[in-house]
Amino acid sequence: MTNLFPIIQPEAETPVQAQLPLCREVAWDFARGVPVYAGGRPVEVTGVEAVRVWIWKALKTARFHHDIYTWDYGCEAESLIGKAFTAQVKESEAVRYVREALAPNPYIREVLQAQVSFQGTRLEIACRVSTIYGEAEVAVNV
Secondary structure, rough: OOOOOOOOOOOOOOOOHHHHOEEEEOEOOOOOOOOOOOEEEEEEEHHHHHHHHHHHHHHOOOOOOOOOOOOOOOOOEEEOOOOOHHHHHHHHHHHHHHHHHHOOOOOOOEEEEEEEEEEEOOEEEEEEEEOOOEEEEEEEEO
C-alpha cells in the first residue's frame, strides 16, 4: 500500500530535559529556614539541589494563603492539623496533598515515597522524588 503523504514524517519527541532550562534556585539553609549568602550575595544552586530547594519551599508554603503565589503553588497539608479525622485518614490525605503540591513542577518526574506524621501541632513530611537530574530527598516540618 502506498502512503498518502510519503514526505511527511512525525517529529520525534525531544526529552523533557532537553526542553527545560537548567533549574536554578538560591541555596537554602534547611535547618534555619533562610537563604545562604556568601560575600553579601545569595549563593546559587542548580540541578537536583535546586529542585530540593523548590520542594522544601513548596511544602512549607500554605497553599491559597499568599496572594504572591499562584494557586498551583504550595501545600494544603497543614490544614489537617487539629482536624478530628482518624490518624490514617489524616496521613493518607497529607500524602495526597504532598503529591499534589509537587505535581506542577516540570523538573519532578514522580514522587517515589512520601511519609507524613503528625506530632501534636506539627506535621513532619519526608519525601523522595525522581527528578530529571536524579533522585532527591527532602524532610520538612510544618
